[in-house]
Amino acid sequence: MAKIDIKTKSEYIHTLSHKTQGPLVSVIIPNYNHARFLSQRIESVLNQTYSNFEVIILDDNSTDESLDIIKYYKENPHITSIIKSSQNSGSPFIQWQRGFEIAKGELIWIAESDDTCEKDILETLVAEFNRDKECVLAFCKSIKIDTEGNTIGYAGMNSNIHMNGKSFFNKYLYRFCFITNASSSVFKKEVLNKIDWEHTNFKGSGDWILWIEISRCGNISYIDKPLNYFRIHGANTTTIQLHSGINEKEAIEVYKFMRGKKYIGYCKELRERIAHIYSIKYGKLHTVLNHETRQDLLKGWRNNVFINIITLIIYIVQLITGNIFIKR
Secondary structure: OOOOOOOOOEEEEEEOOOOOOOOOEEEEEEEOOOHHHHHHHHHHHHOOOOOOEEEEEEEOOOOOOHHHHHHHOOOOOOEEEEEEEOOOOOOHHHHHHHHHHHOOOOEEEEOOOOOEEOOOHHHHHHHHHHHOOOEEEEEEEEEEEOOOOOEEEEEOOOOOEEEEHHHHHHHHHOOOOOOOOHHHEEEEHHHHHHOOHHHHHOOOOHHHHHHHHHHOOOEEEEEEEEEEEEEOOOOOHHHHHHHHOHHHHHHHHHHHHHHHOOOOOHHHHHHHHHHHHHHHHOOHHHHHOOHHHHHHHHHHOOOOHHHHHHHHHHHHHHHHHOOOOOOO
16 A cells, blocks of 8 residues: 655554454544544444444544543454544545554445444445455445434435446546545455555545545445434534535546546536536535635636636526526
């Protein structure tokens, strides 16, 4: 696996030698100031019906009570490592990388510290790898919840998917980060040796890059069963990145990445560029971003007169007919 230059030092608070027989699944719990949700997250992992796993807890120099909560679990036999960074890394994906490097399992599950799940999520997803030896990533439907755990929506489709990863990329993943929450997915560790580590340079869209790279290494399975609870709140990465415009800025770089790797051609890139520019000018992003940020993003997406005309026509036609051509 390619190494990255991690300038921050880490303190190994606790580490255990696992059983001689290595764990099948390495569960990585990256945390930063999620003390409020942390016990529920850790308990949801430790109480899985599938028991062949290790847990690696990473704390990115939290300033709340996270460390006290984490230390409470340090004697649990599933927990093999607890690592606290001496300074914040600035990117969740650098934390992920730390976990990848010490993971012993054949499979990896990134269980975000503010999310939770059903007891059979691991059992269900691991079964996909046993069923299909070419499967490199399996994920499930997510239930979106608020701070108090109330359901506010769903993420995922209404039917199972079992398909070649490149086909999955061409149908879904090139358009947006179709796997909206890392906690919903399990993937093979061995594919990490075959991918580009560009994702560690991102603050919000590194998961999209990671799923793109993994998907091109084998088959993908999606289970239409809501086993993952994806928490949406003001302090989580998804919300912060959306309202700051960082996600959209990074989407520009993701498309440059895909074009540079020749994963997509000009036509697909142009189609998505129009969709993003439409969203900034008339759609969802127009309502959450300030004027200066919108102008900066339009410049980044290489907005021009031709695209202005196209997006305006689409906007007018949608107003007149009520048909939605662009949903961004």
